[in-house]
Amino acid sequence: MLHLLIPFVIILYLSLTIAISFFHAKNPKIDFRGKNICLLIAHPDDESMFFGPLLCHLSKIDCQIFILCMTTGNYYNQGSRRVQEMHSACKHMFSRYNLKIVDQGDRIPDHASKKWDEELTKNIISAYLEQNSIQTVVTFDQFGISGHANHCYLNKIVKKYFSFVEVWQLVTVNRARKYIPLIDILFSLKENHLIIGSLRDYFRIFGMMLEHKSQLVWFRWLKFFVLKTPLFDDYEGSEFEYSAKEPRSDDILKKPATKAASLPSKAHLSNEQMKNESQIRSLHYRSVNAYARHVKLVNDYLIYYSGGKTLKEVFERDVSKDKTDLDVIREEMRFIWDQEDEPSTWEQRLAKKYYDKLFKEYCICDLTLFDQKKIAMRWRVEKEVLTGKGQFVCGDKRCSVRDGLKTWEVNFGYVEHGEKKNALVKLRLCPECSVKLNFHHKKKEYVKPAKVEKRKKKHTKLEDSESESDKEETKEEKKIKKEEVVDSREKISADGNMIVLESDDSMWKSTGVSEKHNEDKAREEEFEEYLEDLFF
Structure with missing residues (x-):
């Protein structure tokens, strides 16, 4: 009798499943149209085992589907094979698909007893969401459907760090509904966010699962034929996403009853608000291109920190303290360097190096202010020595007379770094420049020994x-x-x-x-x- 009852129950179950799926194909009350949706899973084959009806539903509407798998499924050292199988399964379901499989080795392992690197996991998910402008995330609930630790950890990460996006999670049912499919069907029909696929969807999901050849073991076949059918997926909105639930008019007018002791402090509210705003602002900055981000930051700086200055005044570099080598030489230059004076700084070394290149037999003078007893003198450079300036040509800066030159010994007094100094120098001047030199008192003419x-x-x-x-x-x-x-x-x-x-x-x-x-x-x-x- 028992051997006849078991086939009868299986046939009855399959008949009811096919009848319900054929006559009562149901779409959820979730509006996924026009959105960028990310399916966040832990292993290759999760998309076929748990989210098949959702993928069939999303393939029929106008939306962008992105699949992010956090591991390669390398528990049995079959990671590369399982990656290829997942690509084949996505090709079977979609003509075009967006799939990213993360391979971080021991930092995010496919292992139920090993913990994932929380910071790395958060950064990978955040970067993927920002890169593709994701608006809705679909993942496991806190129980992980099958109870796998990696499934549960994904739900924990999403709840903790990604409260600024819409999150939907696949509901884990109790053991009775899980192992008695007929009861599950009756309860599932009352759910608002239930997805029931058609018979055609059943074969599409079955084809996806066949692509994962390395995972076709006995309990996965049991999943398709005895346990909860892949045609039923029940979803609920996350506890921090209120826009997914449509409140009734009575609930809007009714003031919620709260206890005074349960109210959070103002500091806690302000901190949460600042944290939420910073996350939204960070997501906004990363979603735009580099130029738009630059313009935004510059405008904010001008509004809040410029102090009424113009854009040119704020960003113009201060060149008042800039110095060239010539400026350094002018500041540190000495008319006469003693052998005992050793330069101690790089500025003095630069000035001393320039001084060593000068020719100190005769001086070049500037007699522009001779009537005010102001005469400027300097040593000759190499170019002036080659042209004869200061020896065979008049030593005045602006004079080029060659005839009638006289040699004069001048006691040159000058102020250098705030100290008065004297030096006996020689000048070769023409008669007219000699008159200017001796305008106030006659200098000593140099005579041969x-x-x-x-x-x-x-x-x-x-x-x-x-x-x-x-x-x-x-x-x-x-x-x-x-x-x-x-x-x-x-x-x-x-x-x-x-x-x-x-x-x-x-x-x-x-x-x-x-x-x-x-x-x-x-x-x-x-x-x-x-x-x-x-x-x-």
């Missing part, structure tokens, strides 16, 4: 003495000398041969050498005079 003059006088005396001795020699003496010279060149030996003592070439060569020696000596004297004029 007496040693050079004595050398010149000695040289002139020698020349005079040589000329007088030449005049005293008579013509006869010159002839005698010539004969002696000829005799000295040649000497006849005893056997009649002539011996050449000195050739004409050697004679001319010796005279040439002496003349060259005299020329070198004259050049050396001129070079010594030039150096004495340069350094003394």
